[in-house]
Amino acid sequence: MRSMMKGASTILLATASLAAIASPSVLTAQQSKPWEQISIPAMHEFKPHQPTRIQLKNGIVVFLQEDHELPFVSGSVVIPGGERDVEQTKAGLVGMYGEAWRTSGTEKMSGDAMDDFLEAKAAHVETGGDIDSTEVSWDSLKGDANQVFDLAIDLLFHPKFSEEKLQLAQQQAAAGIVRRNDNEGTIATREASKLVYGANSPYTRQPELATIGAVTVADMQAWHDRTLKGKLIVAIAGDFDPAAMEAKVRATFERLPPVVATSPRHDEFKGPTPGVYFINKDDVNQSNVEIVGLGTDRRNPDVPALAVMNEILGGGFGSRLFQKVRTELGLAYAVGGGLGFDYDHPGTLRVEVLTKSPSTVDATKAALTEIKGLTAEPFSDVELKRAKDNILNSFLFRYDTRDKVLAERVKLEFYGYPADYLETYRTALEKVTLADVTQAAKKYIQPAKLAVLVVGNEPEIKPGLDSLDMGAVHAVDITIKQPQSPAGAAGQAPQ
Numbered sequence: 001m002r003s004m005m006k007g008a009s010t011i012l013l014a015t016a017s018l019a020a021i022a023s024p025s026v027l028t029a030q031q032s033k034p035w036e037q038i039s040i041p042a043m044h045e046f047k048p049h050q051p052t053r054i055q056l057k058n059g060i061v062v063f064l065q066e067d068h069e070l071p072f073v074s075g076s077v078v079i080p081g082g083e084r085d086v087e088q089t090k091a092g093l094v095g096m097y098g099e100a101w102r103t104s105g106t107e108k109m110s111g112d113a114m115d116d117f118l119e120a121k122a123a124h125v126e127t128g129g130d131i132d133s134t135e136v137s138w139d140s141l142k143g144d145a146n147q148v149f150d151l152a153i154d155l156l157f158h159p160k161f162s163e164e165k166l167q168l169a170q171q172q173a174a175a176g177i178v179r180r181n182d183n184e185g186t187i188a189t190r191e192a193s194k195l196v197y198g199a200n201s202p203y204t205r206q207p208e209l210a211t212i213g214a215v216t217v218a219d220m221q222a223w224h225d226r227t228l229k230g231k232l233i234v235a236i237a238g239d240f241d242p243a244a245m246e247a248k249v250r251a252t253f254e255r256l257p258p259v260v261a262t263s264p265r266h267d268e269f270k271g272p273t274p275g276v277y278f279i280n281k282d283d284v285n286q287s288n289v290e291i292v293g294l295g296t297d298r299r300n301p302d303v304p305a306l307a308v309m310n311e312i313l314g315g316g317f318g319s320r321l322f323q324k325v326r327t328e329l330g331l332a333y334a335v336g337g338g339l340g341f342d343y344d345h346p347g348t349l350r351v352e353v354l355t356k357s358p359s360t361v362d363a364t365k366a367a368l369t370e371i372k373g374l375t376a377e378p379f380s381d382v383e384l385k386r387a388k389d390n391i392l393n394s395f396l397f398r399y400d401t402r403d404k405v406l407a408e409r410v411k412l413e414f415y416g417y418p419a420d421y422l423e424t425y426r427t428a429l430e431k432v433t434l435a436d437v438t439q440a441a442k443k444y445i446q447p448a449k450l451a452v453l454v455v456g457n458e459p460e461i462k463p464g465l466d467s468l469d470m471g472a473v474h475a476v477d478i479t480i481k482q483p484q485s486p487a488g489a490a491g492q493a494p495q
Contacts, residue, residue, distance in 0.1 A: 058257060060253050095129055097129055229257075
């Protein structure tokens, strides 16, 4: 009994000590939240340091961004034309071209010799291809800038495509193809885009073993000769004398013939057929859910309001999707998304949900509810302010160096946007009102036109996807096509 009394006394003393620590004065100080009284100064006026733009008489555009902070010089030449411009039978050409262009080297220096030369100088010359362009880029110390520039230009004008390097690129491409269904996230992103744009769209066309095997050295040379006639955009940044650099660039590029204008594209974008689509992957214990629809392009005047709407819907920890689906309901590892807007074609409306297999249906329903809520639940002043602050503050990090500003100017030039687009876009964001966001949501959020794609383990998804009440579940075939020999027998992947 005495030991019990002693224990009780100890507890009382501890309680008293805690009470003393948590005194009214301390609690009051905690509740006052003094950090909220910190004065936050207004953001500086957004005035990125713009590069000098020079348009040569043949139509080629040059940007020079002088920056003497470090003794480095970097540059690039962006060339119009990319994978979306390749015929279906040669799908994958641009990716292999971007690889073999650099590894093959030039008439004067092989790719292997180029590797040794650049490694000795801690410099780089690289090539690559994208959906709508190809590029050669370089960087070096200031003292080696002229040599590395000349090497990059030699690679641009005098490549010597090698059969050996093409075969190596084909082997690497083939390895990527046979492994493309290994990761459920990669599958979900790829197949969701197909639902929106179409399986045969230039924007979703994927290389197959047969199409990469059909590419020849002559194809790569023909592609190079064709695209080099387009409007090149030359960009150079770093520690250089601007007058001397301009003279060097003019001497290099002004001798070229007038650029050949790129023909306008006439792609069709119909959006997905509404419904539920499923890809079974039996080696996972979670589901990747993609809720998709058709977006818009950046020339749309509603883009500032849509950007704010996106931030409210799925733009981080404070967004509706995150707060409801992940924080409150605990149904997702990750959730987010919004309505996309690309520079020269419609983007995709895409909301991604990563969840455990048994919670697939509940998580999907919760995300769909939040999307539908954009047209039904009023936006608040708090949401508007948070969203605008997040976007506007991001400008400080997205364009905080001269290199980043230069890269953005090149992009704007490539797609034909005005030089002051960043400034006008930021100003438009500041002016977005609750009424603007509400109107944009009602105009562009159309739940009845959305498709749901799930990549997951079918036996573990309980209840089944049919309980989403969106009609029959459509199985998506992601089988990797095998090349066929002339006789119709399965062929072999490139060796």
